[in-house]
Amino acid sequence: MFIIDPHCHMVSRTTADYETMALAGVVAISEPAFWAGFDRSPAGFVDYYRQLTEFEPKRAAQFGIDHYCWICLNPKEAEDLGKAKEVLAEIPKFLDKPTVLGVGEIGLNKNTPNEAKVFQQHVQMAIDTWEKSKAAGATGGHHLILIHTPHLEDKLKGTKWTLEMLKDFGSKIDHSRVLIDHVEEHTIKIVKDAGYWAGMTLYPVSKCTPQRAVDMIEMHGAERLMVNAAADWGVSDPLNTHRTMLEAKKRGHALETLMTVFYNNPARFFGQCPKFKPRPMRVEEVRE
Amino acid sequence: MKTLPEKSRSAAEVLDTYFLETRAKLIEIAANLDRVDRSPELIQVRGDMRLTFIDRALEILRGPGPSRAEQIQRLYSKE
Ligand SMILES: [Zn+2]
Numbered sequence: 001m002f003i004i005d006p007h008c009h010m011v012s013r014t015t016a017d018y019e020t021m022a023l024a025g026v027v028a029i030s031e032p033a034f035w036a037g038f039d040r041s042p043a044g045f046v047d048y049y050r051q052l053t054e055f056e057p058k059r060a061a062q063f064g065i066d067h068y069c070w071i072c073l074n075p076k077e078a079e080d081l082g083k084a085k086e087v088l089a090e091i092p093k094f095l096d097k098p099t100v101l102g103v104g105e106i107g108l109n110k111n112t113p114n115e116a117k118v119f120q121q122h123v124q125m126a127i128d129t130w131e132k133s134k135a136a137g138a139t140g141g142h143h144l145i146l147i148h149t150p151h152l153e154d155k156l157k158g159t160k161w162t163l164e165m166l167k168d169f170g171s172k173i174d175h176s177r178v179l180i181d182h183v184e185e186h187t188i189k190i191v192k193d194a195g196y197w198a199g200m201t202l203y204p205v206s207k208c209t210p211q212r213a214v215d216m217i218e219m220h221g222a223e224r225l226m227v228n229a230a231a232d233w234g235v236s237d238p239l240n241t242h243r244t245m246l247e248a249k250k251r252g253h254a255l256e257t258l259m260t261v262f263y264n265n266p267a268r269f270f271g272q273c274p275k276f277k278p279r280p281m282r283v284e285e286v287r288e
Numbered sequence: 289m290k291t292l293p294e295k296s297r298s299a300a301e302v303l304d305t306y307f308l309e310t311r312a313k314l315i316e317i318a319a320n321l322d323r324v325d326r327s328p329e330l331i332q333v334r335g336d337m338r339l340t341f342i343d344r345a346l347e348i349l350r351g352p353g354p355s356r357a358e359q360i361q362r363l364y365s366k367e
Contacts, residue, residue, distance in 0.1 A: 156365035186361035211306075212357060250305075252297065 001258065004028045004266035004278060005241050006199055007105075007146075007181060007228035010056055010067065011048070012036075013238065017231070021238050022063035028278050029060060030270060031069040032105035032146050035076040037233055042086040045073065049090070053097040066277055068270065070104035070146050071095060078109075078118035088121060095143060096133035101273045102126065104146025105181060108158040111150060120165055127172050137274045144273050145178045149187065151206050159187040163194055179269055181228070184208055188220050197269050201230040202240035210244040214251060222260045226269070255283050317342075 003025045010018070010031050021029070031052060040048065052069040060067035071094045073087040094100055106122040108115045126143040134143070150158035162180065166173055175195035183191050183198045184207065191198045200216060201207045208216075213227055227245075231238040245262050263281065270276040297305075321342070324333065333339060341364060348359045 153364050153366045156362065157367065184361055185355075185358040186365060215357070 001025050001245070001255075001262070002027045002278075002281070003241060003245070003262045004030070004270075005228055005238065006030050006179070006226045006266045006270070007032060007201065007230045008238055009034055009230065009232035010060070011051055012233035013231060015059060015062075017238055018060055018063045018065060022065055024239060024242050026065055026238075028066040028068065028266070028270075028276075030101060030146075030266070031056060031067065032148075033070055033072045033074060034105060034148075034232065035074045039077050039080075042083060042090065045087045046090050049094045053094060053099060057099050068099045068101045068276060070102055070144075071100055072103050072106045072122055073118065074105065075107050075109035075115045075119070075148060078115045079112065081114055081117065084114075084118045084121070088118075088125065091125065092129045092133060095129055096135070098275060101270055101276060102144030102146060104144075104179075105148040106145070107148040107162055108150050109148070109154075111154050111158045111161060116161065116165060119162070120168075123166070123169060123173070127169070135274045138272075140174055140177055140272065141172065142174065142177065144270070145173075147178065147180045149180060149182045151182070155182070155184065156186050159183070159190065163190060166196075177272055179226070182207060182230075183216075185212070185216065188216055188225075192220060192224060197224045197226065197265075199226045199228055200244075201228055202237075202244055203230050204235050204237075210240065210247040213244045214247045214253075217248065217253075217257070217261060218251075222257055222265070224265065224269075225261060226265050227261055259283055 005021070005026055008029050008031055010029060033048065033052060036048070049071055052071070056069065057067040071091050073084055078084050091103070095103070103122050103126040106119050108119060123145065126145050127141065130142045147162060149155055149162060159180070166178065176197070179197040179199055180191045181199035182201045184200070188198055200213045202210060202213060217225060227241050229236060229238045229240040241262065245258055248258055248261070259281065267278045267280045271279065324330070344363055345360045348356050348363065
C-alpha cells in the first residue's frame with residue numbers, strides 16, 4: 001500500500017527516517033513551513049526556504065520519495081509585524097519553485113490580533129501572486145493554502161475565527177483549494193461543512209490518536225479528509241500515519257477506504273497544483 | 289451519520305477490542321489524581337480550574353454517547 005504523508009516537518013528528521021518511511025510505503029511527503037523551536041531572523045527564513053526547496057527534495061529522492069513543500073511565515077513568529085513584513089516580501093520568489101505547492105502552514109496559534117493580520121496577509125498573497133507564479137497548466141484563482149489550527153483550549157475559537165476570516169475573502173477563495181489541518185472532534189464538522197479539506201494530525205498528548213482518528217473517519221466520512229503525523233523536532237513519530245491506517249484495517253475498513261484517506265485524497269488535493277506528480281489510483285480486483 | 293465499515297462490528301465486539309485499553313486508561317487517570325493527592329501543599333490546587341475540568345469531564349463520561357469525546361473537547365475550549 002502506498003502512502004502520501006500530507007504534513008511532515010522533515011527538516012527536523014534524520015535521513016534514517018526517510019528510509020523508514022520509504023520502507024513503510026511513503027511515496028510522497030508534503031512539508032509545510034513551520035517554527036524551528038526558536039524565532040529566526042528574516043535572513044534565517046530565506047535559508048530555511050532554500051533548505052525546503054533545494055536540499056530536502058534531494059534527500060527524499062535518495063529513497064524514491066517525492067518531496068513537496070509550502071512556504072510561509074508560521075503563526076508562532078507572526079507577532080512581530082515588522083519582521084513579518086520583511087519575511088513576506090521574500091515569499092513570492094519561492095512560490096514558483098518546482099516543488100512548492102502553495103502557501104502554508106499559516107493561521108492562528110494563540111488567537112492574537114497580529115496573528116490574524118499576518119494570516120490575512122498570507123491569504124491575500126496567495127491570491128495576488130497567483131497569476132504571476134502559477135505553474136504551467138494550473139487552474140484556479142489562488143495558490144493552494146494549508147492552514148494550521150491552534151492547539152488544546154485555543155483550537156475551537158481559533159478554527160471558528162479562521163473560517164470567519166476566510167469567509168471575508170468571499171468568492172476570491174475556492175474552498176476546494178484550502179486544507180485546514182489539525183482538526184479534532186469539535187472542529188472537524190465545521191471545517192468539512194464549509195467545504196474545505198480537513199487534516200487530522202496524530203501527535204502525542206496535544207492532538208489525536210489513531211483510534212480517535214478512525215472514529216472521525218467513521219463518523220464524518222472519508223471524503224476530503226487526510227491523516228498526517230506532523231512529525232517534527234518534538235516527540236513525534238512519522239509512522240503514526242501508518243498506525244492510523246493499521247487501526248482502520250483492524251476494524252475491517254475496505255482497501256478502497258484506506259486508499260482514499262491515505263493516498264487518493266492527498267493526491268487529489270495536492271494534484272490541483274500541476275507540480276504534484278502522484279495521481280489518484282483505483283483498486284481493482286482481478287478475477288482469473 | 290455515516291458509518292464506514294462495510295460490515296459494522298457489533299457493540300460486543302467493539303467492547304471486546306477496547307475494554308482492556310479503557311480499563312488501563314481509567315487506572316491511569318486514578319493514579320494521576322492520587323499522585324496529586326499524595327503531594328505536599330495539596331491546598332494550593334484546591335479550586336484549580338483544571339481539577340474542575342477533570343470533574344466535569346468525568347460527568348460527561350457517565351452521560352450518554354456517542355459524542356462524549358466532542359463534549360470533552362468543547363468543555364476544554366476557551367470561548
Ligand atoms: Zn506542522
